[in-house]
Amino acid sequence: MITSSANAKVKQVMSLAKKSKARKLSGLFVAEGLRMFKEIPKDRIDSVYVSESFLKDESRKKLVSGLVYETVADDVFSTMSDTRTPQGILALVRQYAYKIEDLLSQKKPAFLMILENIQDPGNLGTILRAGEGAGITGVLMDDTTADIYNPKVIRSTMGSICRVPFVYTDDLSADLKLLKEKGVTLYAAHLDGRNNYEKEDYTVNTGFLIGNEGNGLTDETAALADAFVKIPMMGKVESLNAAVAASVLMFETARQRRQ
Known part of the structure; x- marks a missing residue:
């Protein structure tokens, strides 16, 4: 002992x-x-x-x-x-070892969460856990996003770390362009969204861009989105926590795909 x-x-x-x-x-x-x-x-x-x-x-x-x-x-x-x-x-x-192809190798349409500079371990873990529940096919993260193997993230995933493929990239722009070439439509959660989030069609290959908790997406990353979508707010609230916003988008996608 x-x-x-x-x-x-x-x-x-x-x-x-x-x-x-x-x-x-x-x-x-x-x-x-x-x-x-x-x-x-x-x-x-x-x-x-x-x-x-x-x-x-x-x-x-x-x-x-x-x-x-x-x-x-x-x-x-x-x-x-x-x-x-x-x-x-x-x-x-x-640890797990995935390639970006593993995020797309499902028999169903791609359903990706793409994270830029997410810093809070609880947010990252929650996105993974909620993502599994909504049926995402994988998570792509830039190399400034929190370490997915941080114990706080591991606990927040409640086991989803073992089942949801994920990849870190040191060139997010290049990989976003690759995804677009493979037919993935990219949506940025953004205050300048042209449509409310539920107005878009997420039944095809889809990826959601979620930015830093305080600053949102960088202009460079946002520019690669095919469309901006917004989550309408009541009261004086301008935006949602990153994990909450991601969950809203993920479960709208799950709803559309069930139908």
């Missing part, structure tokens, strides 16, 4: 939880908690850590039956944990 926070494995977990660079170098990320552990495909698990008290509950102990795991003293596990109330289980998981 691991009884010291100075243990190399404990330090590795803490580094992966806190540092994007460590995650990139190792190709691993931390998935913590009962819900996330159940969602992770077992063939992607690199290693498992459980607290001493976790193993005292027989129903929980069954979760790691047949797996190799490390037992950690409760106080040390609390040190390792990225949450205020640890549930006593976490795994190091091998």
Whole structure:
């Protein structure tokens, strides 16, 4: 049993939880908690850590039956944990590797969320989770968007990280042009939208451009949209949170495609 926070494995977990660079170098990320552990495909698990008290509950102990795991003293596990109330289980998981083609290789029309400089981990995780619920085929992000393997993002996805393809790009403009060449119509959520969002047809290959929480889309990216759409507001509110706006657009698309 691991009884010291100075243990190399404990330090590795803490580094992966806190540092994007460590995650990139190792190709691993931390998935913590009962819900996330159940969602992770077992063939992607690199290693498992459980607290001493976790193993005292027989129903929980069954979760790691047949797996190799490390037992950690409760106080040390609390040190390792990225949450205020640890549930006593976490795994190091091998990262996913997708190409932009994977976002389009579905039998149904493409349905993409394209994110530029989204900074809030909660927003990113929510977009992924809501996106799975709405049926998106993938997420394309520029390289200034938050790290999808940040523990806060992982928790916010509630498992969608394991099922929704995603790609980071260091040349968003080039990839948007490629998508257009492949027949994807791009819509920018924008205050200058020509139509309210529900007036467009999203039953064909569709991508939505969602910009930074404070500044929106850059002019360069917005210029590549085929059309601007707006979400009409009542009261004195000018715009919505990025994840909320994305969800409105995604579920309108889901509604149209159901019909």
